[in-house]
Amino acid sequence: xxxxxxxxxxxxxxxxxxxxxxxxxxxxxxxxxxxxxxxxxxxxxxxxxxxxxxxxxxxxxxxxxxxxxxxxxxxxxxxxxxxxxxxxxxxxxxxxxxxxxxxxxxxxxxxxxxxxxxxxxxxxxxxxxxxxxxxxxxxxxxxxxxxxxxxxxxxxxxxxxxxxxxxxxxxxxxxxxxxxxxxxxxxxxxxxxxxxxxxxxxxxxxxxxxxxxxxxxxxxxxxxxxxxxxxxxxxxxxxxxxxxxxxxxxxxxxxxxxxxxxxxxxxxxxxxxxxxxxxxxxxxxxxxxxxxxxxxxxxxxxxxxxxxxxxxxxxxxxxxxxxxxxxxxxxxxxxxxxxxxxxxxxxxxxxxxxxxxxxxxxxxxxxxxxxxxxxxxxxxxx
Amino acid sequence: xxxxxxxxxxxxxxxxxxxxxxxxxxxxxxxxxxxxxxxxxxxxxxxxxxxxxxxxxxxxxxxxxxxxxxxxxxxxxxxxxxxxxxxxxxxxxxxxxxxxxxxxxxxxxxxxxxxxxxxxxxxxxxxxxxxxxxxxxxxxxxxxxxxxxxxxxxxxxxxxxxxxxxxxxxxxxxxxxxxxxxxxxxxxxxxxxxxxxxxxxxxxxxxxxxxxxx
Numbered sequence: 227x228x229x230x231x232x233x234x235x236x237x238x239x240x241x242x243x244x245x246x247x248x249x250x251x252x253x254x255x256x257x258x259x260x261x262x263x264x265x266x267x268x269x270x271x272x273x274x275x276x277x278x279x280x281x282x283x284x285x286x287x288x289x290x291x292x293x294x295x296x297x298x299x300x301x302x303x304x305x306x307x308x309x310x311x312x313x314x315x316x317x318x319x320x321x322x323x324x325x326x327x328x329x330x331x332x333x334x335x336x337x338x339x340x341x342x343x344x345x346x347x348x349x350x351x352x353x354x355x356x357x358x359x360x361x362x363x364x365x366x367x368x369x370x371x372x373x374x375x376x377x378x379x380x381x382x383x384x385x386x387x388x389x390x391x392x393x394x395x396x397x398x399x400x401x402x403x404x405x406x407x408x409x410x411x412x413x414x415x416x417x418x419x420x421x422x423x424x425x426x427x428x429x430x431x432x433x434x435x436x437x438x439x440x441x442x443x444x445x446x447x448x449x450x451x452x453x454x455x456x457x458x459x460x461x462x463x464x465x466x467x468x469x470x471x472x473x474x475x476x477x478x479x480x481x482x483x484x485x486x487x488x489x490x491x492x493x494x495x496x497x498x499x500x501x502x503x504x505x506x507x508x509x510x511x512x513x514x515x516x517x518x519x520x521x522x523x524x525x526x527x528x529x530x531x532x533x534x535x536x537x538x539x540x541x542x543x544x545x546x547x548x549x550x551x552x553x554x555x556x557x558x559x560x561x562x563x564x565x566x567x568x569x570x571x572x573x574x575x576x577x578x579x580x581x582x583x584x585x586x587x588x589x590x591x592x593x594x595x596x597x598x599x600x601x602x603x604x605x606x607x608x
Numbered sequence: 609x610x611x612x613x614x615x616x617x618x619x620x621x622x623x624x625x626x627x628x629x630x631x632x633x634x635x636x637x638x639x640x641x642x643x644x645x646x647x648x649x650x651x652x653x654x655x656x657x658x659x660x661x662x663x664x665x666x667x668x669x670x671x672x673x674x675x676x677x678x679x680x681x682x683x684x685x686x687x688x689x690x691x692x693x694x695x696x697x698x699x700x701x702x703x704x705x706x707x708x709x710x711x712x713x714x715x716x717x718x719x720x721x722x723x724x725x726x727x728x729x730x731x732x733x734x735x736x737x738x739x740x741x742x743x744x745x746x747x748x749x750x751x752x753x754x755x756x757x758x759x760x761x762x763x764x765x766x767x768x769x770x771x772x773x774x775x776x777x778x779x780x781x782x783x784x785x786x787x788x789x790x791x792x793x794x795x796x797x798x799x800x801x802x803x804x805x806x807x808x809x810x811x812x813x814x815x816x817x818x819x820x821x822x
Binding site for chain 1: 719721722723724725726727728729730731732735740743744
């Protein structure tokens with residue numbers, strides 16, 4: 227799909243090349259993340275693919291054809307592009323922004339509109355947003371549109387330059403999730419540049435670590451976490467070392483408490499408060515008779531509604547923020563810490579409650595990593 | 609008779625004459641600005657793209673602005689003779705700087721990331737100009753044309769000295785007449801009103817063209 231052969235880029239006036247003899251092969255459908263400190267040449271490498279920057283020597287092949295042998299404008303129209311600053315056209319509506327490349331390719335208006343409607347439904351934004359202007363949208367919504375613009379003409383290859391870097395952590399998190407899902411469904415080849423290791427680990431099929439214009443290590447996230455090539459890579463992934471030292475614990479299912487304290491939605495508030503008292507907790511997960519997670523109820527909600535209402539389902543919060551039991555532990559852990567939530571319910575298929583991960587669970591994990599596992603269950607890990 | 613009655617009498621007796629001069633005055637200013645726009649906007653676009661030229665062009669424009677209008681008109685007259693052509697030419701030269709400058713500022717002021725995104729999406733240079741840069745710069749460019757028109761109306765008032773007519777000739781007639789204050793006002797007030805009206809109307813157009821809603 228994409229291949230770099232001995233690619234070098236030296237900018238005039240610089241003593242050292244920004245990218246030096248880079249060789250890399252990217253397969254169709256792969257999600258490749260370039261990562262490294264600023265000035266390591268990752269963005270330059272990416273921009274050489276659609277000829278925003280031209281290589282000094284070497285070849286870049288897209289589908290076997292050297293990009294320098296193609297018309298630059300046609301080439302750019304055939305490759306999606308997303309940047310950190312989003313860069314939506316402020317004088318065009320959201321719909322026109324999404325159809326930008328389509329309009330350049332002289333699609334007829336009907337087709338453009340059709341495609342814009344199709345795309346906006348993918349990111350769960352209402353259709354009437356198409357007639358609004360970008361400044362009416364929040365940063366996260368704008369970047370969703372930025373991503374849709376890149377997807378509009380269904381290009382097989384998409385370049386992304388720190389697309390979620392300027393968003394707040396929670397928005398970034400949900401956009402990453404959404405985007406990874408989209409990518410899997412649409413089978414796109416993605417070249418993604420970032421300096422955030424968490425992001426790289428979460429999204430990448432293949433991580434390319436760069437430093438001073440050269441590739442330091444290429445591998446899957448697991449490869450890189452378990453076998454860092456040298457000290458530079460180790461420093462770069464530093465934060466993940468605690469988890470790395472227990473490589474067999476990777477899924478939420480392995481550490482969750484499988485017996486969360488729950489209450490059925492038809493129960494009365496009195497029962498709820500008794501249960502809280504008996505189990506010494508301040509909130510309960512609400513489930514229906516077949517064990518499907520419905521929401522949660524905490525002591526504050528009961529306290530402020532005790533006189534007015536009787537049933538749990540009348541006062542519970544239905545915001546069902548939960549993780550799948552098969553999701554990776556490191557993602558869940560960072561998400562929990564970032565959101566500042568004290569626990570997160572774990573669900574299996576069909577939203578059936580399977581367990582709970584609390585901050586205490588995480589504390590246990592870190593404790594076990596540091597002190598060994600003997601005290602916990604007798605199975606020492608070396 | 610007080611000045612007020614004199615003014616009313618003069619205007620009622622010479623209403624058509626004042627209107628003719630008003631119209632003539634406006635046309636001279638408008639033509640000068642129109643021709644200047646035709647020349648200046650491409651120059652502004654050009655220097656916005658090739659930054660090195662911008663210093664020279666803007667300096668030249670500023671130098672023209674520093675020459676007193678009367679002196680400039682006198683020199684132009686030597687080359688082009690008496691009459692309206694010379695006045696229109698003078699307005700033309702005085703309009704160059706504001707229009708070039710605003711075109712330049714408008715286009716260089718377009719958000720770099722918007723341009724990068726448009727360019728990377730596969731726009732040609734020309735499409736980038738027509739679809740992104742001009743639409744986003746148009747209101748700033750209009751502000752330049754507005755300034756040029758207001759300045760032009762002032763310049764034309766002096767055109768009477770080289771026989772071009774306009775409201776300036778009513779003012780000069782008043783200064784030559786004994787007790788001509790009312791006649792001076794009959795020329796000066798419409799000139800001022802024209803400048804104010806031009807400013808307001810152009811301002812309105814400018815806001816209408818501003819497509820970047822905030």
